Amino acid sequence: MTCADPIENGSALRTPKQLLIASKAFASEHRMLSWWHLWSSLAVIFVLLGTSVSSLPLWIRIPASITAGLVTVRLFIIYHDYQHSAILGGSWIARWIMSVYGMWVLAPTSVWKHSHDVHHRKNSQTFGDNVGSYPIMTTHAYANAVASERFSYAASRHPLTIVLGYFTVFIWRMCLQAFISNPREHLDGGLSIVLHIALAIVLAMFGFDVMMLGLIVPLFVASGLGAYLFYAQHNYPSAKLYPSDDWSHVDAALQSSSFIPMNPLMNWFTGNIGYHHVHHLNARIPFYRLPEAMAALPELQTPGITTLNPGDIAACLRLKLWCPEQEKFVGFNGI
Template sequence: MQEVKRSDFVIKPFLKRNNFKAFYQIITTIIPVISIWLIVYQITIHPFTLLIKSCLLIPLIFLLTLFSSRTFSLMHDCGHNSLFTKRKLNRFVGFLLGLVNGIPQKSWSIDHAFHHRNNGNWEIYKGPVDVLSLEDYNSLSKREQIFYKVSRNWIMLFPGGFFYLVLKPRLGLIIIIFNITKDILEETFFKIKNKKFSELLSINSRIKPPFTDYGDNFSELSELIINNIVVIIGWIFMCKWFGLVFFLSFYSLVLTLSAAILICVFFVQHNYKNAYAKNTQNWDIVDGAILGSSNLNIPNWLNWFLADISFHSIHHLSERIPNYNLRACHKANIHLLTQAKFLKLSDFPNCFRYIIWDSKKEKLIPIN
């Protein structure tokens, strides 16, 4: 294998962030989203037949799905502090973009940063869908193995997408509130039982997050609460505007499809034949970036909606490169990416076979 060091790459010229480009990207994403929703409303109130309405709404579902994916991709950049020049501006805009897709940006970005720090080290980070090692898989019962295969099948992108954006942030908050309430009640009961009345006002409850990426500390919990309050208020408003059944079904479909696209892209960029999949002792962060991240040969229009995340090896080499500089940086360093993986859309289905990590051979293997 060609020996490539991080210092060989030309990175610094592409690190410069530009607020004008960043705001232009936000405007050219949010305005179309608002415009499409206004068009959807006009279609719903116009006395078209059901068939005509369906024919008009289907392409709008497609467009909103793509713009939702772009919104998420720009939120992802804000999480890396790479879209705008100022950290506070990235945080504020990232929070607002998180509202569009109903997801708390800070918690998500912290969890995503863990992925970047450990990409290619499959002993620590088990990939986007928590891949099992060969030993762990073989220890499962036949029924558990079947469940594992089904749960990692590409068809699960759709229920998985619905859970990821529609249910998970709401369920996360409910379980956290339940756990905190349970802790406080148990602690209070214990103090009353042991007649420690002077300590009744002193609560030592701890947050017990139901998921690794939501509510791990007070700051994340605060954003999760605010995100849910604003999102639910927004849903109530939209339900009154469009009607309960229509909005919830239409919006859920858009988010489900959008999340399915994002999860699919994230998956194929890390699970594929000959992906870099080392143990901790043999892992190298540069090799993890170049060999553990696939680059996608997809149409330019689709790349736009994904904010050029297709140039993934360079993104993993330096997540501080703004998306609007990724393509140029990729081209400037293409001669150093001869060992990197490049996938076409037709290669995507095969990637979903690589859901077992052979820790001894240090490679992802297809499931039988």
């Protein structure tokens, strides 16, 4: 729809500027609610991790460890919102907690904030190996690329790269690569790796199972799910990309950022990040107000949709290149 199209109540949709202004009504936190979400989530993960490293039977510890990975995703969204200054701004307690959390999940503050801020400024605007996002090549660029460039590009978007996000996205790209490229600016990237190895060694002293269930499995689950969610938020069948000259912030939010409907439990685990088009419209809206904003603003109620159903996941993963002629993502075979 265009901004002049009628909606159900007969009124006209807002212009992009009006929509941005309207979204500001939701871009304020309820401070006590923000603290509740943080402390309650921390309490849940401490219980789950404690259970994971306990002497209880494995049939209890393994599900606890996997669930701890899902709660880690929730905490990542809280961390993500804090970095956007959507919640808990100005609190030294929150700053300390978020810094420690970023180190623990191998997404240190300096690296995450830099890459993610660039992603928000450039979402759907450019092609290539964008900072903070999965690289995108057009069909023409890929056809003219040398073999090594094609291999590197295909590997970066391969399903295994996403599933193994613990190694590919977080250990390598978010920590080691960032530290190696700029050790002064991203010292916390190197420090995260050192602390991660130290924690693994300490836990291994109590048993290999303690290390795996108390550290590796939760982060492996969280990294894989997080890497896929980030992929599907901008790489889905109906997504639209724009040359820089035609780009606008609102178009990028409404046409290049997906809505992933989930059941209430998965919305809790993922911190409502499925409402990603709302988040990209206004990153200052706290995660717990995203459904409220979508329900209140008609312009947000017809987004591009993908789901976590196996068929939709497969459809997203088949998308490899942007075809300017067809104005859609296609596979390497052009379909």
